[in-house]
Amino acid sequence: MGAINTHFVPALDGVAYGLLLFVAAAGLTLLFGIGGVLNIAHGTLFALGGYLAASVSDGSWSSAFLGLAVATVGGTLGGGLLAAGTLPLADRGHLPQALLTFGLSLVGADVLTTVYGTDEHPVVIPKSVNGTVQIFGHVYPTYRLMFIVVASVLALAGTYVLGRTRAGALLRAAADDREMVGAMGYAPWRVHAALCGAAGALAGLAGGLGAPIIGPGPDTADKVLMLSMVVIVLGRPGSVLGAFGAAIAVGEIETLGVSISSNWAPYLLFGLMAVALVVRTFRGSSAVGAGAAAGAHA
Amino acid sequence: MRIPAVLLSRPVRIGVPGAVLAVFLLIAPSSFDGYGISLMSKALALGVLAVSVSILAGYSGLPTMGQAAPFLVGAYTAGVMSTHGHTVGVLQLLCGTLVAAAFAAATGLVAIRTRGVAFLMTTLALGELTVTAAGEWRSLTGGTDGMYGITPIQPLPGMAALSSDRSIYWFVLTATAIVIAVVWWVLRSPVGKLLLACRDHEARMRSAGHPVTRYQWLAYVAAGALAGFGGVLMCTVNAYVSPDDGSFSNSALVLLAVVLGGATSPLGALLGAGLIVATQDWLSGPFPGHGPLLLGLMFIVAVYALPDGVAGIRFRAPKRRGGPA
Amino acid sequence: MFSSRVSVRLRAAVAVGAVTALAAAGCSSSTSSKSSAKGDAPINIGLITALSGSNQALGPDHLNGFQLYLDTHNDMLGGHKVTLKVGDEANGGAAAVPVAKKMIEQDHVLAIAGIVATPTIQAVVPIATAAGVPVVNTGGRPTVKDVSHLWTMSFMSTDPGSSMGPYMAQNVPGSVYAFGPDYQGGYDQLRGFTEAYTKAGGKLANDGGKATFTPFPNTTDFTPFLSKVKASGAKAIYCFYTGQNAIDFVKDWSQSDAKDIPLYAAGFITEGGALKAEGQAAAGIITTMNYSPDISSAANRQFVSAWSQKYNGEAPPATAMYSWDAASVLDQAIAKAGPNPTPDAVNAAIKGMGQIDSPRGTWQLSADTHVPVQKWYLRKVEMDGTALANVKIGDLATIGS
Structure with missing residues (x-):
């Protein structure tokens, strides 16, 4: 009972943090798994969303929603730029695209610090969710609790769109056979642009939603990119459910894991990632299983 | 406008740029000051690392994001030897190479099982773990502040210690030339063709009875050894080692150097590393803090303007379109 | 066909040209600014700080504090016009090695100020010490083997x-x-x-x-x-x-x-x-x-009002004050180092400095560790x-x- 009590907050926080990572990684996994673009500038779009949301926030609900809208639009525009940049490279494999987006991320980081400076930008969130609540005798931030709900809804909506709608079916088809989708009358560049735009919108939205937890600052892009890459690799690129499981697993590793064994905290994330990758390769089994296994052993 | 066939023959395509580079490396130092020379030394050390990445990414089809890890192991080996009074350069190179090879042999057992993006991510994870371990193992490595004030080396027993940037450069250049010549010789032998065949036709090679996984493991170990060699050189150049030398960004930069250089060209990898050092450390001088911006712009331009890499454009004959393959 | 072949060669030419140009520019820049300061001739001071990488949130204050001192003193230190050569230590450590070498070999700086991260101290101080150039450090300060040319304006990390x-x-x-x-x-x-x-x-x-x-x-x-x-x-x-x-x-x-x-x-x-x-x-x-903006002294009032005038009425951070002190210490030391100041003379002058009047109150450098003996608030x-x-x-x- 004592152990459960001690680890309750980290475990709950792992869910919130994991969902944040899921929202952050969703755009990356979509674009990489389906579009084949490993977007190194993904973290930069997340940071852009955060800065935009922070710049309009004044503590009112209307500014909070405006912030999310602006962040999403900003992310979409970034995605459009990405689409235009990567389209000419479409038949040259992964590496040139990764090279390009790496370059874009370096340029983007410089632009963001030039515009917003090197200090972290605080987001002023509405008073009613800025405080704390009591859960089973523990203090916990209200915003993170709300975030769990919002992110869960987003995850369900994403699964629905990808699994049950015509647009989703088209995207899944594009992942398997681009030429076939082309033959159906959808120009490949349109599918590509739609994917990049959607991925950018998701990244911007995630940045806006996540800003009160991972505030926009000069380190944000790198951190989000690194964690998102871990998530999509563990969850198998393109799989929404896989990314969900992996994100929760990584969230728990970063919270419950360090709470249980703080001596090994520095090694936990990448150690378990390496183990999961190798275990999966040896077993040749599904990614979700490996991701969940990594979480269970934490 | 046909290019005469003789200009496209292999000796000319490789020999001419190689000779130009060699002449540049030999005469340039006489007009550089210590700063310029030490940048050239740094570019050579990083170039050796880039060549090791080209063995993996280019010849073996294994794009790595963690090759700075054996590089770091080599650099620390040299640093630890120096603090214990073993300052003979050749000995440091030998030990650094061996320790890095042993490190790669162990990590390779894990990494080589994976392919594609999984390999990329496994090597990234191994690299990050190595950096963390280097920061945590304070009794050996000095922790995150690194090993500093490292004693200058003597190239061979009995020789004087290398006290100037210029003498360090000649040592680094000689060592680099020898090791690159060896790599070149090995890759031009059937070993290189075997690696390329395994890269392009893995299933066919397996069914022909070739132990492809073992070949790739050996390539991984050899690349690790080479990276360790580069790490020792970097330790000599900077007289300083810290976990940051093994960082993800170093691994990514050399992978990009290889892409810039045309994946399967050791010479191109060296040139790519040179371009990166020139951009990051020299060109950015008047714009402090904007080194990453210049690197970023360089990559964007390179992707569109140099589809075959800096070396590829000079080394490869123009493709004939429409004719038989 | 024609155009594609030409463009391949064009690209090749551009690439070769770029490499050659880089090399040539490298040669030419090394020959400039060899002459040392004469009389009240301008002098170069290096300033290394984190302007990119993981410490970039901390870097600008080091630069701004120093620059503010120059702004309020006619860009002069010790009676000489100063050109500030700014370098980026990025993540700290090895990245700063070429930066320091450039300052010493090409810019012939009288002193190097700044430095945010402790790995940068460990990487740069041996190089500066070998060249006889004093380092006036405004960031973290670890234990260092040879402090003969290291002078810390901030504090010992402990x-x-x-x-x-x-x-x-x-x-x-x-x-x-x-x-x-x-x-x-x-x-x-x-x-x-x-x-x-x-x-x-x-x-x-x-x-x-x-x-x-x-x-x-x-x-x-x-x-x-x-x-x-x-x-x-x-x-x-x-x-x-x-x-x-x-x-x-x-x-x-x-x-x-x-x-x-x-x-x-x-x-x-x-x-x-x-x-x-x-x-x-x-x-x-x-x-x-070791500092609070509300300390009541003439030196502090001068510093705080200059800072808030330049930065929208904000209170100055302690880091900017360390950098201000670095400039002030160099100002006095260079003045003492004669009409043709050399790095060695500046180093000796810093060593001989007694009480230093600073916005934080008066302090002096410890003879052993070269770190301020100072009051904490x-x-x-x-x-x-x-x-x-x-x-x-x-x-x-x-x-x-």
Whole structure:
């Protein structure tokens, strides 16, 4: 009972943090798994969303929603730029695209610090969710609790769109056979642009939603990119459910894991990632299983 | 406008740029000051690392994001030897190479099982773990502040210690030339063709009875050894080692150097590393803090303007379109 | 066909041309500015700080403090017109080696100021010492083998903790839970606190009685670490964090089980931009620092008013004050070094310096460690007018040896 009590907050926080990572990684996994673009500038779009949301926030609900809208639009525009940049490279494999987006991320980081400076930008969130609540005798931030709900809804909506709608079916088809989708009358560049735009919108939205937890600052892009890459690799690129499981697993590793064994905290994330990758390769089994296994052993 | 066939023959395509580079490396130092020379030394050390990445990414089809890890192991080996009074350069190179090879042999057992993006991510994870371990193992490595004030080396027993940037450069250049010549010789032998065949036709090679996984493991170990060699050189150049030398960004930069250089060209990898050092450390001088911006712009331009890499454009004959393959 | 072949060769030519141009430019720039300063000839001063990479939130204050001194002194140090050569240490360490070499070999700087991260100190000081160039350091200061050319304007990394330890042992009715980031500067900071605190009779509440170190720079969520504090029965927290870590730690602390447990810290946790980002979450935090903008002295008033005039009425962070002092120390030393100042003469002049009048009060350099012997202040984050500020609430010990 004592152990459960001690680890309750980290475990709950792992869910919130994991969902944040899921929202952050969703755009990356979509674009990489389906579009084949490993977007190194993904973290930069997340940071852009955060800065935009922070710049309009004044503590009112209307500014909070405006912030999310602006962040999403900003992310979409970034995605459009990405689409235009990567389209000419479409038949040259992964590496040139990764090279390009790496370059874009370096340029983007410089632009963001030039515009917003090197200090972290605080987001002023509405008073009613800025405080704390009591859960089973523990203090916990209200915003993170709300975030769990919002992110869960987003995850369900994403699964629905990808699994049950015509647009989703088209995207899944594009992942398997681009030429076939082309033959159906959808120009490949349109599918590509739609994917990049959607991925950018998701990244911007995630940045806006996540800003009160991972505030926009000069380190944000790198951190989000690194964690998102871990998530999509563990969850198998393109799989929404896989990314969900992996994100929760990584969230728990970063919270419950360090709470249980703080001596090994520095090694936990990448150690378990390496183990999961190798275990999966040896077993040749599904990614979700490996991701969940990594979480269970934490 | 046909290019005469003789200009496209292999000796000319490789020999001419190689000779130009060699002449540049030999005469340039006489007009550089210590700063310029030490940048050239740094570019050579990083170039050796880039060549090791080209063995993996280019010849073996294994794009790595963690090759700075054996590089770091080599650099620390040299640093630890120096603090214990073993300052003979050749000995440091030998030990650094061996320790890095042993490190790669162990990590390779894990990494080589994976392919594609999984390999990329496994090597990234191994690299990050190595950096963390280097920061945590304070009794050996000095922790995150690194090993500093490292004693200058003597190239061979009995020789004087290398006290100037210029003498360090000649040592680094000689060592680099020898090791690159060896790599070149090995890759031009059937070993290189075997690696390329395994890269392009893995299933066919397996069914022909070739132990492809073992070949790739050996390539991984050899690349690790080479990276360790580069790490020792970097330790000599900077007289300083810290976990940051093994960082993800170093691994990514050399992978990009290889892409810039045309994946399967050791010479191109060296040139790519040179371009990166020139951009990051020299060109950015008047714009402090904007080194990453210049690197970023360089990559964007390179992707569109140099589809075959800096070396590829000079080394490869123009493709004939429409004719038989 | 024609165009594609031409463009291939064109690209090749461009690439070769670019490489040659780089090389040629490298040659030519080395021959310039060889002549040393004559009479009141202009001089070059190097300033290394973090303008990109993981410490970039800390870097600009080092530059701005120095620049402000130059702005308010006609761009002169010791009677010579100064050209400031700024270099980026990026993540610190090896990245700064070429920067320092360029300053020494090409710019022939009289001194190098700045330096944020302790690995940069370890990488740069041996090079500067070999060239006889003094380093006037304004950031973290680790233990260094040869301090003959290293002069620290800030503090020894152990000093903030050493000043706070005895105070907390006397004033906190129970044990203290200690946190720091997992790198050398963090170990030094926490070692300073733990040694002084336990020596004065205090006891750490952490598991195993040792301070907790959080992974750096990857920790963004401190909630799991903070969840242990309440259960440990600690009556206070002491920590050292800077930059983004500081902001995340304060926000998470203010919304955790530990929010009723008072937070004590080394002053950087609520300096400058960090305090702005933390906002109300930081209210009530008690810190130790060798500076507070509300110190009443002529030197401080001059500095604070110059800073707030240039930066929208804001209060200056301590880091900017260290850099201001670096410029002021160089100003006096260069003046003493004669009409043709050399790095050696400047180094000797700094060594011979007595009491230094500074916005923080007067201080002097320790003869052994070359670190300030100075007073530490107790500060609390309170509303000061319309904004939160670090308000001085008492004096701590004078530290330095």
